[in-house]
Amino acid sequence: MVTKSTEQRNRSLDNNPFWANALIYLVLTALSLITLLPMVNVLAFSFSEARAIYDNPLMLLPHDFTTAAYTYIFSTPALLKAFGITVYVTITGTLLNLLFTVTGAYGLSKTHIPGHRFLLWWTIVPMLFGAGLIPFYLLLKELHLINSLWAMILPGLVAPFNLILMRNFFWSIPDELEECVKIDGATEWTALTRIILPLSKPAIATIALFYAVGHWNDYFNGLFFLTDNGKWPLQVLLRSIIIDMSALNMRGTNLGQDVTKVILTPENIKSATIVFSIVPILVVYPFLQRYFVKGIMMGAVKG
Amino acid sequence: MVMSIAKQKQQRTSLKLSALLLTAVMTTGMMAGCTGKNDKESTSSPGSASPQQSSTSSASASSSETATLAEFSYMRPVWGPATFVAGGAYEQALNKAANVKMSVQIVPVAEYDAKLNTVFASGDLPDVFWASGPADYKFVDMQKQGAFLKINDYLEKYPAIKAMAPQALWDQLKDENGDIFFLPNASNPFNPMFNFYRKDLFEKLSIPEPTTIAELEAALEKIKTSDPKIIPLTGQDSFWGLGALGTSFGFAKDGWMPSKEDPNKLVPYWMLDGVVDFNMWLKDLRHKGLLDSEYLVNKDWSHSKSKFETGKAAVLGINWAYTPEILQNMKKSAPDAELGILPPLQGPNGDAGGAQLFSLYDRGIYVSSKMKDPDGFFRVLNWSLTEGSDFSRYGVEGKTYTVVDGKKVPLPQDQVENDFKTTQIEPLQFLRPIQEKLDWDALKSQYEGAGIGDMFDEVKNKYYAYTANYYSTYRLPSTVSETEQKDGARIYTDYLQPLIDGGATLNDKWNKPEWEAAVKKWLDAGGAKIIEEVNANQPSKAKPQININELFPQ
Structure with a gap:
């Protein structure tokens, strides 16, 4: 049942014009990034030296790993x-x-x-x-x-x-x-x-x-x-x-x-x-x- | 159908496995929840006197009085991580040395007041507990209802306890009958904010060291002209940041001072001309681009410090205690950078700059009037200030400190065993004498150890230069106004908070006439009555006299 509804959804996406799908993916990607990036940022902070956090407050990878x-x-x-x-x-x-x-x-x-x-x-x-x-x-x-x-x-x-x-x-x-x-x-x-x-x-x-x-x-x-x-x-x-x-x-x-x-x-x-x-x-x-x-x-x- | 049966079997197996796993985790959880306690109890239950302890305690007791075991419950806030484990090696050593058995309850300082209120309401007062003291009317009320022990006699019996705070502080704590119910945690009231500056930058631009507010403003303008990227002046706020500049306008923030019209009448600081002038001056600096645009906006208090350390700002106002950290970090960014400390600046109306006087105490201890053996607590407190003073202050030799050239040097925390780390000692501490709250010898060692010993004399000289002229509230902590208790917070929020908490600096709407209009509304809404009651309840309008050289000799 679940598989079927997924197929139906996929078909409905296929029917969309390209720009509509692009927009959907763009919005979903943006929302995903908005949710994930702060968490990645926090994770990177937790493995960084204190000084590096001051210098790179928006890091996605640890600086001066510790x-x-x-x-x-x-x-x-x-x-x-x-x-x-x-x-x-x-x-x-x-x-x-x-x-x-x-x-x-x-x-x-x-x-x-x-x-x-x-x-x-x-x-x-x-x-x-x-x-x-x-x-x-x-x-x-x-x-x-x-x-x-x-x-x-x-x-x-x-x-x-x-x-x-x-x-x-x-x-x-x-x-x-x-x-x-x-x-x-x-x-x-x-x-x-x-x-x-x-x-x-x-x-x-x-x-x-x-x-x-x-x-x-x-x-x-x-x-x-x-x-x-x-x-x-x-x-x-x-x-x-x-x-x-x-x-x-x-x-x-x-x-x-x-x-x-x-x-x-x-x-x-x-x-x-x-x-x-x-x-x-x-x-x-x-x-x-x-x-x-x-x-x-x-x-x-x-x- | 076959598939379905197989699936059902698989699900049942999976459920059984899950249940087994859950049971295992629960058991592990229970064991983890209980093992630590049992382990500790097997060595020594918290505060319990083992036969060995009892015999040692009795043997080491110097008098028949100290041979009696002192037992009491003790509740206190902790500033460090609340990771205290009862019954540790330090606690055992303390129990043995002080002949005490304490039931300690700690609460992180941020939640302490809320927890204390709840405990009060339940009527379950611990024998001994920390509180903010008679400056909070709630405690005065409880004191009047007989909840706390009167301690006058104990202060006479144990002179060391009385000597831990200056007489001026004990006088502040007396009620109308001369009775004292509160043991203050005496603190150093002299914590000046320094105005640091980049000496190398000033020299490069041929700017002489400013001595007045006008000269400082001229210097800031010159810096701005020479390099628009540099923030001429930065600070956290008007107290912890630019508080020293505020004193140049002749007022103590958050204090009550004599009115310009009538020196025998105390008024809150927002009614003084200097406060308005200071806020308008800061607003003007902001308009000219001379004050950090993040002043009062950035909620990260350390932004101003970071900017100064990394060469993005030229002048910084901040607590003097940060000097070593600022200097070290500054040298990391620019090894050739030089740190200067401005002298106290003379203000536009001729007021000499200086320091704002902090309270003479920061919280303290009440003893419950229902405590069975109050003398037991006072004996232990007295011990911690006399024969047990070194133990209370430094801990155990080899565990928390070493002796170098005859001086006790605390061990760095990463070299200390878990049972002797600060987090295990802080919950078991009481009160220390005010004289220990500023230790120049220890500070000198700290500066030298950090490789900045050549800055020490300059810091010490500036410390005394700033504190020589102090601005303090004239209102005593025990002076109460009923109207203030009832409506004070509300009318402050309604009429004054928008302009006093930064609004006057950040918002162009608030000019001098608007400020005065807001104060008038506050007066009409009940402020005038508060002033009247405060003045009626406090006959003495004298400035608190505290001699820095007596407290902390140079």
Whole structure:
């Protein structure tokens, strides 16, 4: 089906006049470059000497190649541990997110269940009105979640937006499919796991990516709710490396330190940090992309 | 159909493999998340007193008082990367030497205030924590509610703690009853901005060293005429960049000073004639092409420094602490280049240039009134300023410093073991005496080590020349205005921010009459009441007297 539509698209491109195709390719190439060049620039910065960045702020290849910025990042003892914590929170969090979102959305998609409309609103209201940081902190304190890694997982266990996205997807699946298996004796659980979920892989992949990226980039919950810095996720450490190197240079009054020996500027550390923090997500993305695109398209048509 | 079954099998196998892989990754993640902690705990749990530690602590205690273990929680910001690992070798050495067991919580400085506010709201105050101090009304309010410990008695009991800040600072921190609740992180208030210039260029164009603002402007014009590509004057902004030039117009930026009409009435700096004149002068320089077109526009603060170092700019205003870096980088670009430092310039109205006085402290420490053993903390602080002073300042010999010719020389960070790097020491530090905030001997070694020792005397002389005439706010940090607390930020943003934060220099709309009209709107909107309250709440209108030669003798 996909192959066919691609062929149709190719044929329609073939029917275009040359100038139209040239324009399409030109615009797409320009858009690709606009997206890619800043990333290439950041990558080149991360492997360049600080001085060379000043002289060549628009480089696409490293100048005065060095891995000093990465050495700086990896020489911090807490970094690998923070990486492990982030991986743990991302994987555990995403799996639990999926479990609760999928089961919650499945229930909400059954419009014959009494009170389903109330429950739907119950999930939508917090999406529109947040309580604020301090009540949130107090709640976690009462739940004894302060300084626990669960503080990074449980509060956002079910994101209302993802729940609604998933619920709408389930809703769009014809009831007849479920009825068929139920006639054959299947339970709700069997219908969900054997029929609905296999059909929902694109939507699940989409929200899995949303959740995973959210956990991977989460720095706020770690910083505010974990008092033991030994439990901080990677992003808190990386951010402190970027921000505070800048602060060191901004002050310039710390006479106890030899500012002349600071050879790494914030720019190349910042670039190396950006590369380091986005690579894992970049690696995962291609595997999910197939489902991701399909999921969005299906949502657009049926949702 | 066969293909389909085969495909299904393949998918099932693939799913199983994925599940196995996920489990493996989760396990690895958990192990990575826990191993570090366990490893550390196996050697020494954070702050715990091992039998060896306890016996050593007791043995090394110099009195029955110091033999008592001090235990407290401690929250502080860190300026360096927040990569502290609790229970490291430095912390163990500190615990042993100071007989202390601390539960340390660090927060990157950029997020510290937000985190502190949240912790306050939860009522979970740490025993000892850093804060911005009584200049922020929130802390005054909490102080009045009894959240913080009164420390007057401890200052009398431990003279070394009192001696770490000048009396003028303790006086500033007293409330209306003479009580003190805040331990200031005393800082060097003298951090002049220098006006650097390319001496070789000035000599080539036969420009004598300017001594007044008028002479400087003439020099800038001559440079512009000789080579239009050179930026005659550059700087970051009107404080960190061209702040020294601002003093030549007779005001302290961000300060309160006596009104021209009534010397016994303090007014905010934007009501002083000199501020308007300075901004209009900068605007005029910009129009003539004498001021960097990126002044206040480029958000990268170092652009002006880079331009000067690479010979693209002739005069640069910047913090004096950058002298070694500027000189070294300048020599890399042009080995024959020479660096000069202008003297403080006399302004158009006869005001002598100099330095803006910074605050006498930068944050500090509060002790919770609920702390079980506050004397324990003061004992440890006192230790860090007396018998443990060298340990607190230099660390451990062979680990963080070496002794050369009888002097303690800090080891470069790349030669220091992980457990003794700055990132592992900073979270465990308290307060240091103000006298240590400017160390000429250390600076001289630094200049000599960098091969620019011949510049040191010139820098030192200019430092004292600039700081001899300082401009400071006359308003005490503890002087409060209720109207300012309520409406101050709003009316400043509504009426003054567009012109004060660079607008008057960059936007031709803002001329002197427009400036005065904006100030009048601010006064009418509540500014007049703020001035009235500040003056009523601060009887003394005297300029803060701080003697640089007493703090940091030449």
